[in-house]
Amino acid sequence: MANSSAQAQTTGSIRGRVTTTDGEPVEAVSVGLQGQAFGNITDSQGHFTISNVPAGSYTVAVSAVGLKAAQQSVTVTAGQRTTLDFRLVESAAELKEVIVQGARTNKFNRPSSEYVGKMPLRNLENPQVYATVGKELLTEQLVFTADDATRNVPGLQKMWDATGRGGDGGGFYSSRGFILSSQLRNGVAGNVTSDIDAINLEKLEVIKGPSGTLFGSALTSYGGLMNRVTKKPLDTFGGEVTVAGGSYSFHRVSADVNLVDTNAPADQPKTLAFRLNTAYTYEDSYQTRGYTGFNKNLAVAPSLQWRPNDRLTVNLDAEIYKGSGTGKQIFFFYYPSAALGFDRADKAPLDYRQSYTGPGLVQDSRSTNLFGQVQYRISPVLTSTTYLTSSHSFSNGNGPYFYLLPDAVATGFSTLPAQSNFLARADQSTQNSRRQLFEVQQLFNGDFQLGRLRNRVVLGLDFLRVDSDVHFLGGDIDVVPLANAMPGFNYRTGFDGSVVAARYAAQAPGNYIVNTKSNTYSAFASDVLNLTEQLSVLAAVRVDHIDNKGGLYYSPVEAYTQTVVSPKFGVVFQPVKDRVALFANYQNSFNNLGVYLNPDGNTQIARPERANQWEGGVKLDAAGGRLSATVSYYDIYVKDRLRNVGYNAARAFRSIDVQDANQRSKGVDVSVVANPVRGFNVVAGFGYNDSKFETLDETVNGRRPNTASSPIVANAWLSYRQPAGALQGLGLGFGGNYANENRVQNTNTNVFTLPSYTVLNASVFYDQPKYRLSAKVDNLTDKQYWTGYTTMNPQKLRSIVGSVAYKF
Structure with a gap:
């Protein structure tokens, strides 16, 4: 405790949020102190925290693909929290491949995950294949269950509707030729045997292939696993x-x-x-x-x-x-x-x-x-x-x-x-x-x-x-x-x-x-x-x-x-x-x-x-x-x-x-x-x-x-x-x-x-x-079709x- 108290007296922290010019959060961008080893990446809401920064003056730099890099000077005071927000604009040089106007709007893309690799990693850095379905897509499609959200996952097919039976009643799916079910929540055990309501769903991650090394075998299959990431409290009413x-x-x-x-x-x-x-x-x-x-x-x-x-x-x-x-x-x-x-x-x-x-x-x-x-x-x-x-x-x-x-x-x-x-x-x-x-x-x-x-x-x-x-x-x-x-x-x-x-x-x-x-x-x-x-x-x-x-x-x-x-x-x-x-x-x-x-x-x-x-x-x-x-x-x-x-x-x-x-x-x-x-x-x-x-x-x-x-x-x-x-x-x-x-x-x-x-x-x-x-229409053509396990x-x-x- 003495070491912690001493450190608190000599260090401070920097917190803030990174957004685009239209107020949309920017996820998975790097925020760091120039010339220093301190840094972090933003979460799904664009928030970042850099802790235990020695007192002094620094330059905070933010960089993201397709957005102009930004820098701000900041003075860190011992024992104090400093707030620093960034609003990034698009870079014409980065976007010369296509002609666009306005802010980044690839709203259905989630470029990073802290759960797939048990550590914060951008998708490009991760050698594993996974798919993410975010709440933005669920809202647009009027999807009310996590089970229906799976229709947006490549290579995944629903086999059996949830029956609600204690022990084995959840929905079953096939991925890469093997059966899996939703048994993970925020990376750990969280089975639901009935239809899983999407009201609490921030995003659904479907990780492909045998993943026993990080997640074990009891809650996964050789085809992969489904991980429900739930909504967390926000800083505003x-x-x-x-x-x-x-x-x-x-x-x-x-x-x-x-x-x-x-x-x-x-x-x-x-x-x-x-x-x-x-x-x-x-x-x-x-x-x-x-x-x-x-x-x-x-x-x-x-x-x-x-x-x-x-x-x-x-x-x-x-x-x-x-x-x-x-x-x-x-x-x-x-x-x-x-x-x-x-x-x-x-x-x-x-x-x-x-x-x-x-x-x-x-x-x-x-x-x-x-x-x-x-x-x-x-x-x-x-x-x-x-x-x-x-x-x-x-x-x-x-x-x-x-x-x-x-x-x-x-x-x-x-x-x-x-x-x-x-x-x-x-x-x-x-x-x-x-x-x-x-x-x-x-x-x-x-x-x-x-x-x-x-x-x-x-x-x-x-x-x-x-x-x-x-x-x-x-x-x-x-x-x-x-x-x-x-x-x-x-x-x-x-x-x-x-x-x-x-x-x-x-x-x-x-x-x-x-x-x-x-x-x-x-x-x-x-x-x-x-x-x-x-x-x-x-x-x-x-x-x-x-x-x-x-x-x-x-x-x-x-x-x-x-x-x-x-x-x-x-x-x-x-x-x-x-x-x-x-x-x-x-x-x-x-x-x-x-x-x-x-x-x-x-x-x-x-x-x-x-x-x-x-x-x-x-x-x-x-x-x-x-x-x-x-x-x-x-x-x-x-x-x-x-x-x-x-x-x-x-x-x-x-x-x-x-x-x-x-x-x-x-x-x-x-x-x-x-x-x-x-x-x-x-x-x-x-x-x-x-x-x-x-x-x-x-x-x-x-x-x-x-x-x-x-x-x-x-x-x-x-x-x-x-x-x-x-x-x-x-x-x-x-x-x-x-x-x-x-x-x-x-x-x-x-x-x-x-x-x-x-x-x-x-x-x-x-x-x-x-x-x-x-409003939505599901099964627009009134198709008669069957699934089955x-x-x-x-x-x-x-x-x-x-x-x-x-x-x-």
Whole structure:
């Protein structure tokens, strides 16, 4: 403490904000003291802080691509905070590649992240590929959930809507041929099992490829991870209240309110600030024939920030989600699709607008995330950040689902031709199901010179506890004819809440219990070393020690311990500094498979399943920041997967496995975020993935996994906003998503295909300082299309929503 007090008596700090001439914040620009080692980069709001500056006079310099460099003189007084703001104008020399007027308006581009590399890094400096969807794009598109925000991520395809089930109910997506879900919030554990409201979303980061080195394996996949970055308290009082309504009885009320310490000087950062984001949403199902299901959700997200001095910042916040509703219709294939008489979703004898359930099949769900962050600047070059997070999910209620039944199975007559005119209706309820995660993570970030070499280092310690107590129960309820077999059949009867409850009372349902606990102890380190101003290398390593306590996973599973090492390497060369970057990376991740039963009837601990990725490409930040683009080629090889070869009757028909399966997944990712002319913005992406099994199982060897999604996906959004004149603030947007055919069943004897689709969306808005009027149309052409995670899931038809927001 004595050293800290002495330092405070001889040093001061500089804080400020960097904006453009029209008041827009400038993110990820360098702010430094000329001739000194002190400096920092601006955050997403343009704020910067340079701490522990010795008392004296300095010149503060700011530089950014496409903007004229600026300098100001400043005198630092010991024990005092000096405020220094910059308003940057565009450089004609930097922008000679295109003819433009006005300030920088590539508003959808987020050029840096402090989470992707566990340290502040500009995208051009990072050898890893990632995509960012900011709140500006979500506001323009009238996107209300983080799940819908993913339609702006190149190479990502939604597979399964969130079900709300405690433990596993979140939405599922495919990236680079592998399934992932949203389980990270601000870089640490923060799972939500229902639809994730976007009211608290500052930006959504989707990091591509196996990322076990910095994020471990428990919350990520080989395709990557999704990280939700939440809104933080601001230094000014203000907020926004929004009311929206539209198709299928949709209505929503939301608020974003920021409160500050009014006793602090107006021109100084506030010591204490509080922000509350909350929203209530209700919507009926688009399936309006028969019983119309519903979903209602409440989201409450308070956030408190305390900054007693320049060196210490404490953030405390929470996410509380409460939902109730009926599940979306999901159709499984428990019998070979070859026995159904059709092999495509658009040929199925199903009524797209028909609800095959009755009333009362309702599930209640809750997700609660508690989050704490303490950041302390130990010295001008070293910062300590401590995270504590607690994540809870809960559900109770019904989970209806369906499977198509071949006529021969439904009637018992094996001589009938292959066709499906029957539907089996079933339920898998959850009964007070819970999953809890607790994580403590300690980071030490350094940014210092060793000779002439700049080092940006992160050292991390992590503890993650996962505690599952999930109780599934249910079974088949009835078999009903489909519409083409018996027109006018009343699907409201026979499968509703009272019928299911009576069935369970008369005959005990099947029970499926997941009750497991595991602790993971981790240490990791990463260093970005600048060999020259244009060449940098990255090296990182992680050591995980897994202590799995075992328990029940439908049947008893043995406890085990295992230690895994995960390395990572990368290189970035900028032939044109701050504009063009050539990059390559090697990334690694793993999956602990636990104990399995081998063909000899003995149990053994499986080797960790590993994924290794090699990737290379180019990143651009050209035309004065108006063009940001990434093109990459990747090759991921997964080895030591378990393969089922039968069941052991002597051990309650436990699965018999061998560890000899592999998978290769390779492809191309393309991302473009551009502002070609004033007021016009473009977001576009393309992903191609070629994924194949390499296994001794000839039924799937050489074939695309049925969980790998469509091989080709693309997204685009074109936006124009009138930048000046009488109609300033008036804008419109248009775009959509494309996916080619997806084989959700894919063996040498059984193929079932979800057809390709193009879904178009549009929006119009009028944005003013005190209010915003907006409207959108999703699925503009009323397209019937399906997604699926080994299933066929019909998606929502055309919907129209209008919104009015008041700003204060």
